[in-house]
Amino acid sequence: MAELVSKTYSEALFEVAKEEQMIDSLQAEFEFLVSSFNDYPEFFEIFKTPKIAFGEKKKIIQEIFGDKISESLLNFIYVILDKKRGADILEIKAAFDQRVDDYKGVAKVTVETVVPLTESQLSEITEKLALKTGKQVVLEAIINKALVGGMVIKMGDQVIDGSVKYKLEGMLEGLTQIIV
Structure with a gap:
């Protein structure tokens, strides 16, 4: 259910962003909003709790973000709050980012290794994956x-x-499957 919700809402926001030719700016604004939730978990609790009325949440969002994000994103946030989907905002953001990446032909890839890879190894992996996918590959190396x-x-x-x-x-x- 959550996947369907995030897909539906992210698709709606993406269509608005495309129509208004503000995909990059809307994505950056959305990132700013979500990072605020990460920086201030108490604020995120207020945002997603059903115990606080929509009107109160709307006032809070307007005061904090009114001059920092576009009217399009602000209205989108209001719809999410009105439909009691505040708890789904992180999944909606992830689905929106994926939609933007698909639109731009970008594939985000993580490579986990025990030791750090050299620049030439990272470059070789990136090139091979780009050839295989036909997309621009953005690689993140993780030590595990x-x-x-x-x-x-x-x-x-x-x-x-x-x-x-x-x-x-x-x-x-x-x-363990061998029978003795």
Whole structure:
């Protein structure tokens, strides 16, 4: 249900952003809003709780963000609050970002390794994934000591697990299946 909600609302905001030719600015404003929730968790609680009336929340949002975000995003926030979907704002933001990336032909990829990769290794991975996907690849490298060795590449719903940990777990599973 939450996925359907985030998809529906993000799609509506994206269409407004596209129509008004303000995709980048709306995305930046939305990021600013969500980062405010991360910086001030108590404020986020006020935003998402059903115990505070819509009118009160609207006043609070207007006072805090009225001169910092566009009228389009402000109205969008009001709709979310009016429909009692404040708790879904983070998922809506993630779905909106994904929609923007798809529109721009960008693929965000994480690469997990035990040791840091060199610039040439990162560049080679980026080039190969760009050729495979036909998209501009934005790579994030993460150090994960639990992998033992190898790497794990995550792109959207796809995971390429070439870690030693994964291979060892597969071997262990195979050994436990042997009937003696």
